[in-house]
Amino acid sequence: MQHEGNRTGAIEITKELTIQKLFFLQATRYGSDRVAMREKQFGIWQPITWQDYLDNVKYLALGLVSMGLKRGDKVAMIGDNRPEGLWAEMAALCAGGVAVWLFQDCLIDEVKYILDHSDTKFLFGEGQEEVDKALSICHECPKLAKIIWDDPKGMRNYHQDNLISYKQVMELGRQVEANQPGVFEDLVNQGNGDDVALLFYTSGTTSLPKGALLSHHNMLTMGRHLMDVDPCYDTDDYVSYLPFAWIGEQMMSISCGLQIGYTINFPEEPETAQENIREIGPHVMFAPPRMYEQMTRSVQVKHLDASWLKRFCFNLASKIGYKVADLKFSKKPTPLHWRLLNALAYGLVQKKLKDHLGLSRVRNAYTGGAAMGPDHFRFFHSLGVNLKQIYGQTEVAGISVVHRSGDIKFDTVGHPIPGTEVKITEEGEIITRSPSVFKGYYKNPEATKKTIRDGWLHSDDRGFIDDDGHLVVFDRTKDVFTLRDGKPFSPQYLETRLKFSPYIKDSWVIGDRRPFVTAVLCIDYSVVGKWADEKKLNYTSYQELSQKPEVYQLVEKQIRQANKDLPDTAKIARFTNLYKEFDADDDELTRTRKLRRAFVEKRYKEIVDALYGKEDSVHIDTSIKYEDGREARINTDMKIIKLIEVTV
Amino acid sequence: MGGKSQINEGDVLLELNDIQMLFGKVQALSGVSLKVRKGEIHSVIGPNGAGKTVMMNVVNGLYRPQKGEIHFKGQQINALKPYERAGMGMARTFQKVEVFGGMSVLDNIRLGRHIHMKSGILSGAVYLGKTAAEEIEHRRFIEEQIIDLLEIEQIRHKPVGMLPYGLQKRVELGRALALEPELLILDEPLAGLNLEEVEDMARFVLDINKEENWKVTCLLVEHDMGVVMDLSDRVFVLNFGNMIMDGTPEQVQNNPEVIKAYLGEEDLYATRR
Numbered sequence: 001m002q003h004e005g006n007r008t009g010a011i012e013i014t015k016e017l018t019i020q021k022l023f024f025l026q027a028t029r030y031g032s033d034r035v036a037m038r039e040k041q042f043g044i045w046q047p048i049t050w051q052d053y054l055d056n057v058k059y060l061a062l063g064l065v066s067m068g069l070k071r072g073d074k075v076a077m078i079g080d081n082r083p084e085g086l087w088a089e090m091a092a093l094c095a096g097g098v099a100v101w102l103f104q105d106c107l108i109d110e111v112k113y114i115l116d117h118s119d120t121k122f123l124f125g126e127g128q129e130e131v132d133k134a135l136s137i138c139h140e141c142p143k144l145a146k147i148i149w150d151d152p153k154g155m156r157n158y159h160q161d162n163l164i165s166y167k168q169v170m171e172l173g174r175q176v177e178a179n180q181p182g183v184f185e186d187l188v189n190q191g192n193g194d195d196v197a198l199l200f201y202t203s204g205t206t207s208l209p210k211g212a213l214l215s216h217h218n219m220l221t222m223g224r225h226l227m228d229v230d231p232c233y234d235t236d237d238y239v240s241y242l243p244f245a246w247i248g249e250q251m252m253s254i255s256c257g258l259q260i261g262y263t264i265n266f267p268e269e270p271e272t273a274q275e276n277i278r279e280i281g282p283h284v285m286f287a288p289p290r291m292y293e294q295m296t297r298s299v300q301v302k303h304l305d306a307s308w309l310k311r312f313c314f315n316l317a318s319k320i321g322y323k324v325a326d327l328k329f330s331k332k333p334t335p336l337h338w339r340l341l342n343a344l345a346y347g348l349v350q351k352k353l354k355d356h357l358g359l360s361r362v363r364n365a366y367t368g369g370a371a372m373g374p375d376h377f378r379f380f381h382s383l384g385v386n387l388k389q390i391y392g393q394t395e396v397a398g399i400s401v402v403h404r405s406g407d408i409k410f411d412t413v414g415h416p417i418p419g420t421e422v423k424i425t426e427e428g429e430i431i432t433r434s435p436s437v438f439k440g441y442y443k444n445p446e447a448t449k450k451t452i453r454d455g456w457l458h459s460d461d462r463g464f465i466d467d468d469g470h471l472v473v474f475d476r477t478k479d480v481f482t483l484r485d486g487k488p489f490s491p492q493y494l495e496t497r498l499k500f501s502p503y504i505k506d507s508w509v510i511g512d513r514r515p516f517v518t519a520v521l522c523i524d525y526s527v528v529g530k531w532a533d534e535k536k537l538n539y540t541s542y543q544e545l546s547q548k549p550e551v552y553q554l555v556e557k558q559i560r561q562a563n564k565d566l567p568d569t570a571k572i573a574r575f576t577n578l579y580k581e582f583d584a585d586d587d588e589l590t591r592t593r594k595l596r597r598a599f600v601e602k603r604y605k606e607i608v609d610a611l612y613g614k615e616d617s618v619h620i621d622t623s624i625k626y627e628d629g630r631e632a633r634i635n636t637d638m639k640i641i642k643l644i645e646v647t648v
Numbered sequence: 649m650g651g652k653s654q655i656n657e658g659d660v661l662l663e664l665n666d667i668q669m670l671f672g673k674v675q676a677l678s679g680v681s682l683k684v685r686k687g688e689i690h691s692v693i694g695p696n697g698a699g700k701t702v703m704m705n706v707v708n709g710l711y712r713p714q715k716g717e718i719h720f721k722g723q724q725i726n727a728l729k730p731y732e733r734a735g736m737g738m739a740r741t742f743q744k745v746e747v748f749g750g751m752s753v754l755d756n757i758r759l760g761r762h763i764h765m766k767s768g769i770l771s772g773a774v775y776l777g778k779t780a781a782e783e784i785e786h787r788r789f790i791e792e793q794i795i796d797l798l799e800i801e802q803i804r805h806k807p808v809g810m811l812p813y814g815l816q817k818r819v820e821l822g823r824a825l826a827l828e829p830e831l832l833i834l835d836e837p838l839a840g841l842n843l844e845e846v847e848d849m850a851r852f853v854l855d856i857n858k859e860e861n862w863k864v865t866c867l868l869v870e871h872d873m874g875v876v877m878d879l880s881d882r883v884f885v886l887n888f889g890n891m892i893m894d895g896t897p898e899q900v901q902n903n904p905e906v907i908k909a910y911l912g913e914e915d916l917y918a919t920r921r
Binding site (some may be wrong): 022043044153154156269271272275291630 | 755788791792795796797799801804843851857858859860
């Protein structure tokens with residue numbers, strides 16, 4: 001492939017280099033000729049040049065310093081993806097601070113815990129919602145000095161002393177600059193690569209979030225090593241729409257983005273992200289599996305709705321696509337006639353489909369953060385999307401293992417990136433050593449000692465290295481099942497397979513040291529709802545729809561499909577449909593939508609008991625809380641469907 | 649929420665004086681007088697069939713009262729047609745949404761901008777100079793003020809008929825705002841909305857009334873007492889075409905006659921919270 005852009009591998013990553021030094025270097029180099037970021041605002045993509053970026057960061061940083069920010073102080077950020085968020089983070093780093101990101105949808109308790117635990121001094125909130133959250137807890141976080149907001153909407157009646165607007169902070173910064181020109185440059189030049197840049201809270205499937213300390217060097221080496229595998233160019237476009245509180249987004253926007261100098265695009269609103277991605281057509285993409293699952297589902301649903309002719313074309317094209325993708329996976333040469341057919345299928349169907357998904361220019365698409373089912377994987381490759389699995393964690397500042405182009409196996413995560421060693425311990429745990437391994441957990445030396453041993457990062461994930469040298473991640477050590485025949489089994493594998501059905505949004509597989517495997521399913525309300533509309537089934541709520549006999553039949557069909565290729569002991573013998581969806585607000589999922597197994601097992605104990613009992617249904621009488629704070633009582637019977645006869 | 653601001657007593661924007669409205673022999677409004685001051689949210693409440701919508705239709709010019717005077721911005725407007733009143737800065741929404749279902753959200757809102765369009769057919773056809781500048785100005789207003797305020801970015805290009813009811817109501821409000829009105833008549837903006845949509849709409853009404861760049865006076869007809877009492881500066885109570893009282897929310901809530909008029913209809917008028 002030919003590219004006009006430069007690959008700026010020129011900047012050497014030394015122990016002296018910090019993110020802010022690199023930022024200053026790049027911003028002065030590109031100046032006002034190049035667009036650093038774009039944001040869609042008022043229906044138009046508004047460019048922000050590197051010079052604008054630098055100016056904004058400069059005045060913010062100086063403003064923070066004039067309000068009393070000292071080196072090493074923590075600055076927290078919460079809000080949607082928008083340029084102001086990135087400026088705030090960069091300003092905090094330039095001023096010598098440490099950046100802490102919170103998930104936009106964090107509940108008040110989580111916000112309080114993180115602000116308090118991290119000793120945050122300044123908080124950047126986006127608008128009224130974030131300010132309200134912060135104000136309601138600021139008396140419990142005595143170290144929090146100022147709350148900074150940037151969206152004036154609804155803020156007309158807020159005059160608290162600890163509030164200050166973005167503009168005012170920048171005004172303070174301008175005054176500092178006028179009085180002491182050059183002070184910003186001095187600030188930026190302080191510090192070295194070993195300083196802490198980010199304090200990043202991990203989602204924690206079992207316990208309270210832990211704060212991982214990542215140094216500048218961690219972040220920069222991580223980005224460099226990934227770019228060594230899959231180069232990006234400064235003419236590339238990237239869309240930033242996943243939470244900055246997720247390490248993957250930091251990796252793409254900061255670690256890689258800053259080094260390469262590609263343009264970061266911000267969607268207008270979270271709701272318009274998909275549409276905005278299509279408008280931009282990014283060259284590189286990194287998202288957790290659920291985003292790809294969502295894309296697959298939208299295609300599947302549109303396929304169900306399409307006319308027979310369109311369906312016919314699609315089916316034909318995907319058959320060809322799958323065939324070619326499978327040949328590629330098995331590294332066999334593609335015969336000429338298949339190549340011709342594929343070109344035809346691509347031109348007629350897949351090209352347009354890719355365009356609709358915003359994937360038409362994607363060189364490399366990455367998925368990571370959780371397991372992705374092989375069916376999704378094949379689907380994207382059949383479209384000609386170079387989707388790769390990665391493996392990593394917050395503690396290595398992003399990723400450590402990735403697929404190489406042309407060497408993709410969908411049950412593996414590929415080879416370690418340069419500078420990274422990956423080993424399997426005798427117990428089968430995956431351990432990593434690289435310059436990106438974090439410095440430790442904040443205020444938690446015990447956990448640090450347990451995680452970093454002799455320079456090796458212990459992941460708590462079980463896995464092995466296959467014959468081709470690919471790393472295979474089995475599951476979290478504590479999640480791995482022992483089946484009735486004594487064999488280990490990964491519930492995640494089964495769950496992701498189930499989720500390939502467009503009707504199933506979430507699944508929870510149970511079966512560790514049990515006589516057989518069972519599952520609790522959450523239907524996809526919109527897809528099943530649409531299906532029910534067509535079947536003329538009446539329903540008023542998720543709860544009612546999920547318990548319809550017809551819906552049970554539908555789900556049963558999906559499970560039988562997934563059961564087909566499984567060994568007998570791993571087949572799902574019984575299942576039930578849950579009366580609600582899993583929700584991070586109810587602690588059932590982490591903010592990155594990983595199932596918190598131990599928690600749901602406790603919460604839904606009666607359902608688990610019923611799945612292994614003799615009854616055909618389980619009575620539920622409980623209350624659920626809606627997002628707007630209302631509570632509703634749930635009084636229903638959940639059916640237990642038995643697929644395979646087993647003796648209890 | 650409330651945020652009741654100081655309203656200047658003298659600044660009357662709209663005045664109804666002894667209005668009588670007859671349909672045959674049915675007296676829909678008998679001698680109703682109302683003063684709406686600049687900057688306030690003035691609510692009109694009353695049981696079903698009290699004549700609230702008739703009153704709005706009289707203000708807006710759909711009905712011509714047999715007796716009484718209507719003054720808007722100090723001018724007697726009895727004889728003016730609805731579009732002339734709109735030209736003076738009066739906009740409204742309807743109890744049942746009246747949007748153009750086949751047109752996109754943007755087109756519906758643009759329609760409300762019509763009275764501010766100065767250029768003619770010919771210059772519009774060539775789209776040069778002033779016309780282009782004017783259109784860019786209108787676009788800016790719609791995007792920066794209305795779409796952003798009402799948070800309808802994601803449905804811009806969708807046909808309105810395909811949208812859920814709550815969003816259609818928002819679009820209708822957007823169209824009324826495109827007029828840049830001085831007086832906004834809201835006829836049951838909350839009817840048929842779910843709790844979340846009610847909260848959104850109440851917030852929009854407050855924003856439109858209080859934000860520096862809008863400051864629109866609102867005449868609000870509504871059944872949701874919780875919202876009415878929270879938002880309004882003054883409340884006007886109507887029953888069978890007669891005014892019962894006009895006062896602050898506190899006065900209205902304590903007035904025995906008002907309570908009597910609503911007696912037996914507790915369920916219907918109970919607040920949602």
